[in-house]
Amino acid sequence: MVISYKPANTEAHQTWPVRTAYKGRFAPSPTGPLHFGSLLAALASFLDARKNQGIWLVRMEDLDPPREIPGAADQILRTLEQFGLLWDQQVIYQSDRYQTYQAIIDQLLKAGHAYYCSCSRQMIAQRGGVYDGYCRSRQSHLHGITAIRLKTDNCAITFKDQIQGPQRQQLSPYCGDFVIRRKDKLYAYQLAVVCDDAAQGISHIVRGSDLLDSTPRQLYLQQLLGYQQPCYAHIPIMVNSQGQKLSKQTFATALDPLHPEKKLYQALKVLGQQPPTALQGAPIDNILDWAIENWSLGAVPSRLTVEQQEI
Ligand code: GLU
Numbered sequence: 001m002v003i004s005y006k007p008a009n010t011e012a013h014q015t016w017p018v019r020t021a022y023k024g025r026f027a028p029s030p031t032g033p034l035h036f037g038s039l040l041a042a043l044a045s046f047l048d049a050r051k052n053q054g055i056w057l058v059r060m061e062d063l064d065p066p067r068e069i070p071g072a073a074d075q076i077l078r079t080l081e082q083f084g085l086l087w088d089q090q091v092i093y094q095s096d097r098y099q100t101y102q103a104i105i106d107q108l109l110k111a112g113h114a115y116y117c118s119c120s121r122q123m124i125a126q127r128g129g130v131y132d133g134y135c136r137s138r139q140s141h142l143h144g145i146t147a148i149r150l151k152t153d154n155c156a157i158t159f160k161d162q163i164q165g166p167q168r169q170q171l172s173p174y175c176g177d178f179v180i181r182r183k184d185k186l187y188a189y190q191l192a193v194v195c196d197d198a199a200q201g202i203s204h205i206v207r208g209s210d211l212l213d214s215t216p217r218q219l220y221l222q223q224l225l226g227y228q229q230p231c232y233a234h235i236p237i238m239v240n241s242q243g244q245k246l247s248k249q250t251f252a253t254a255l256d257p258l259h260p261e262k263k264l265y266q267a268l269k270v271l272g273q274q275p276p277t278a279l280q281g282a283p284i285d286n287i288l289d290w291a292i293e294n295w296s297l298g299a300v301p302s303r304l305t306v307e308q309q310e311i
Helices: 036-051 072-082 098-110 120-125 190-199 207-227 261-269 284-294
Strands: 022-027 055-060 114-117 147-150 156-161 163-171 180-183 202-210 232-237 238-240 306-307
Touching: 022 036, 022 202, 036 147, 036 202, 036 232, 036 238, 036 261, 036 284, 055 072, 098 114, 098 147, 098 180, 098 190, 098 207, 147 207, 156 207, 156 232, 163 207, 180 190, 190 207, 202 207, 207 232, 261 284
Parallel strands: 022 055, 202 232, 238 306
Antiparallel strands: 114 147, 147 180, 156 163
């Protein structure tokens, strides 16, 4: 993979006094430039890490080339820097980690936790939409292109989200046996995110609530692989007036790097941090210093969404 943009020091932006085992991360997919919705996740995970004197990493989730925009990864990194969100250590690119993902899939196949599947979307939809394990017992009859799925069961996965509170999900009725490698041989997000969070020793995950219902799948995979489970905190996501998440598909506007102070201030308000009016228009370093000092995860609203009009 060619990385055309390298920050001045890819090892570490700054020497941060790390005193705890806290390791957080921001894991954007380079499907477009950062917008206000992604700034919320970046800022919340950054502030939580800094408040806890932890490490904050950036991981580029470039797993799905058909959905990616050339140059978006570099642009995201540049925007993070312009907003003062300076990460520690080297940025990891998921596109460099296919061998690791494959090794873990081989391990899951060998242990009988995963299996090949040739069902099309249409076949699954006709059988009710949630994957029913149809190919589990047909392994010797499969030919052609196959996906790889993880076996799930009816056990309830429970966890306490630090913002959204107690959560419970039964994987079989909710999503069924889920895909860990797609038919086009691309590795699935659920698998890669679990491998990388474990490989990087991530202890705290602060991200958008659109991933709340993915967390049980990730906890389940962590259990199967014997990985440590991080703490999770899911912040509200920004939606438009139709309730759709801000994204490239819903034409979210890219962050304007020329005026980071205004957006940082607004983001702090959305995150329930009540920045003082005097901070409005202050330089980004002042805003971030105040925000780190005063960061309270408990003040983040325990709602799944915030409408763009509300800010
Ligand atoms: N790459 C994912 C996204 O951009 C986020 C993954 C995560 O934070 O676990 O939506």
